[in-house]
Amino acid sequence: MIKTKITELLGIKYPLIQGGMAHISDAALAGAVSNAGGLGIITSVNRDPDFLKKEIEKIRKITEKPFGVNIMMQSPDIEKTAQIIVDEGVPVVTTGAGSPARFMDMWNKAGAKVIPVIASVAMARKVEQAGACAIVAEGCESGGHVGEMTTMALVPQVCDNVNIPVIAAGGIADGRGVAASFMLGAEGVQIGTRFLTADECLIHQNYKNLIFKASDISTVVTGKRLGHPVRSIKTPFSRNYSKSEYSSISDEELEQSAVGALYKAVAEGNEKEGCFLAGQVAGMLTHSEPASEIVKSIMDQTEKILEGGCKRWVK
Ligand SMILES: Cc1cc2nc3c(=O)[nH]c(=O)nc-3n(C[C@H](O)[C@H](O)[C@H](O)COP(=O)(O)O)c2cc1C
Structure with missing residues (x-):
């Protein structure tokens, strides 16, 4: 004990x-x-x-x-x-x-x-x-x-x-x-x-599947430009967001582009618009229990x- x-x-x-x-x-x-x-x-x-x-x-x-x-x-x-x-x-x-x-x-x-x-x-x-x-x-x-x-x-x-x-x-x-x-x-x-x-944990099955498929390098940190960095699984959403961070888009537009993104991941499993928060250990996880x-x-x-x-x- x-x-x-x-x-x-x-x-x-x-x-x-x-x-x-x-x-x-x-x-x-x-x-x-x-x-x-x-x-x-x-x-x-x-x-x-x-x-x-x-x-x-x-x-x-x-x-x-x-x-x-x-x-x-x-x-x-x-x-x-x-x-x-x-x-x-x-x-x-x-x-x-x-x-x-x-x-x-x-x-x-x-x-x-x-x-x-x-x-x-x-x-x-x-x-x-x-x-x-x-x-x-x-x-x-x-x-x-x-x-x-x-x-x-x-x-x-x-x-x-x-x-x-x-x-x-x-x-x-x-x-x-x-x-x-x-x-x-x-x-x-x-x-x-x-x-x-x-x-x-009642997240969308797509969220769980992304974790099960993840490798050691499947997560990325975005959000540094606005001062609140978050780690999530690399998806079309995170790639687009990363690109925007280094573009001439305004801070307001950038902020707006992520509104509701966690909800879209959790409830809808939407890989295009959702932000699937997860840590680097995702690559160690293979099944539900x-x-x-x-x-x-x-x-x-x-x-x-x-x-x-x-x-x-x-x-
Ligand atoms: C999907 C997700 C959402 C999280 N949301 C919060 C939060 O709202 N507040 C908070 O204090 N920490 C939050 N965390 C951090 C966790 O509470 C915890 O400290 C962290 O996940 C530990 O690291 P690990 O992901 O490597 O286990 C979140 C983590 C994950 C994976």
Whole structure:
């Protein structure tokens, strides 16, 4: 059995979090992960606050275990969403796209554990000072919004600069990645892309097929010109978008060309106009299976590696 500061802090069996995924991680997926002993996270991104409330009601019917909600700090409904965390007694909040400092007191008082997702040492220090109880250090191998640094370089530097537990994210899809994260100093991991292949993840089948077909070099980062780079599967949409970034098209037109693209991927599987967010580990994923199997196989492999792995080198 693996016990870390994260299993203790969150009251979960395994130090494994299913990352919040905009438009995707609903109560069904998050509930299955929590039931399996990890921590499932419901997305609030691009969701109506009432819809989020219903998802929280749903997950409570699926599991009695802890779960979380992911919030983007730039969301237009941020005030309402922040209040739902308090009103509904959500146990864990993960945040992205900025510091959650202004809500920290209110969430901490309500008993919510606040875990910001960060991509630099400076931001890690800032959110620790603001009162975060742990942080997710996310490298640019990950799917979705990305920073500049790789997980391998980011995690140890963050661990050296904060006193709260660090959760590694980006490029982790099996027990090898989890064990490696522990070696870098992490106390847990957050995984997104692998959960896209879960049976309970209700994305369009074309989305899953693109992941199953992916190789190591099938993803690309676009969006740098507008200051919000994202990693997705190479498709006609991403190729066109990349070309536009280096053309004379205005920023407004460029922005407009991606509106609704994630929805078109998730709901319609539209390869021409959809943006299929996924990380570099997509090339490791070959089939669909229940979320419980994903959690169990990752953690079983981690235990085996941690029990015997070092003996290969240290005699
Ligand atoms: C499809 C997709 C959507 C994502 N959306 C969000 C999001 O809305 N908010 C967030 O904080 N992180 C988001 N992420 C990042 C994940 O929560 C997680 O940190 C990341 O996927 C870990 O890296 P991996 O993809 O290599 O497992 C997203 C990732 C994916 C793959």
